[in-house]
Amino acid sequence: MAYSFPEEVLEHVFSFIQCDKDRNAVSLVCKSWREIERCCRRRIFVGNCYAVNPKIMIGRFPEVRSVELKGKPHFADYNLVPEGWGGYAYPWIAAMAGAYPLLEEIRLKRMVITDEALELISRSFKNFKILVLHSCEGFSTDGLSAIAAYCSNQLGDPSFCVTSDEAKPRLDSAYTG
Template sequence: MLQLVMGFVEDPPDREAASLVCRWWHRVDALSRKHVTVPFCYAVSPARLLARFPQLESLTMKGKPRTAMYGLIPDDWGVYARPWVTKLAVPFECLKALHLRSMVVIDDNLAELIRARGHMLQELKLDKCTSFSTDGLRLVARSWSLGNSGSLPTLLPDEVRKLKQLSVLPLVESTKILPYDQLMQELDVSNVQFAAGRDLTPDQLNNMIEILSDWFGTSDSLLHQIQEKIKWADTMSDVNKKHRKEFEDRVEEAKKSIKADIDIRGHDDYLSESVGIMDFEEDRVRPKR
């Protein structure tokens, strides 16, 4: 009975308070707890968490503290997910959701997790985690889709077509030239003439023509405005160049004028100094009366 009642208590502080009542309540809380959030991955060991809550269905694990967002913690500081993945891979038979935040997760960790828990894991979140690649994510996606294909909802024809179109993206990444026959095979299109209008019904044709006409008019007007702006910019550039040339010419003329003035003044000073010396010599050789 207590275990049934405890199952309705979902608030973590209330569960923690209930677990402190007595050993029996502590044990019931351990067996009925479905979700646990570990605020710091080094706050508790994986073995301790396994022993405390053996029936977990959802686990949220946080790595680097918030100070890492401001560059106060080096990149190779730690918070590796490997110890947790190794412990969580086998014992937690009920684990369905795993949320890792700000931790170092490599592709081998994802592969180990998928091998052990891929048949049960329904949700995997890697929030602000590093060191994994698209190969690891592709492994997760492939394992989940194959293992849970029976539980997937039925897709509409439009959704199936979109998925086929998305399947072309890996082909484009792997090769620069995509043969037309291969493209038709991937998209499941055998008749190009039929495929040309399959996304547009006849009653939508007039509306589509009107929309395209408006778009063409708007584009033409926008291009005209851009050309006018380009002409105005070229005109202003020429005016600025002209003003700059005139300014440089005035500066150069002022420099020449100042230099010529200095040269003339220096020559006059030399002549006046020479006349003064000659007068002094004449006074010195003149006999006294």
């Protein structure tokens, strides 16, 4: 006969485990721990946007509040990736828009994010607080305006940080509410 702690106790214990590696290890102990961990996971990191399908992530982790996605490999920063290679954020944003209405934070790195994707973000997540675009491309001030116009009504005045370096101009944006 197997004995286990009640689910409520395990959920409370799991809430103190912050390290992704530790959470992954906990989910491997047994099926019931995996199920509890999947329901209480609030933050997801995807190091390669092509390594997993967004629908699989959504099915595995239904209560996510924060998502960090990386698109193109690091050497894309040095123009070593062909134009139009990929790293598109829209399929991820569209999938998350229907599944995570309480999403609060999106961090994207080296991804192609369109103005339409930014507008979808601005209208889909009612508790949205943080948007970080690091070395991203494909958007304009129209997309940022959609974020500022819609999200500022809910969360106050958004702030954007624009930086560039001589080697490769880029727009790094941080929206915090």
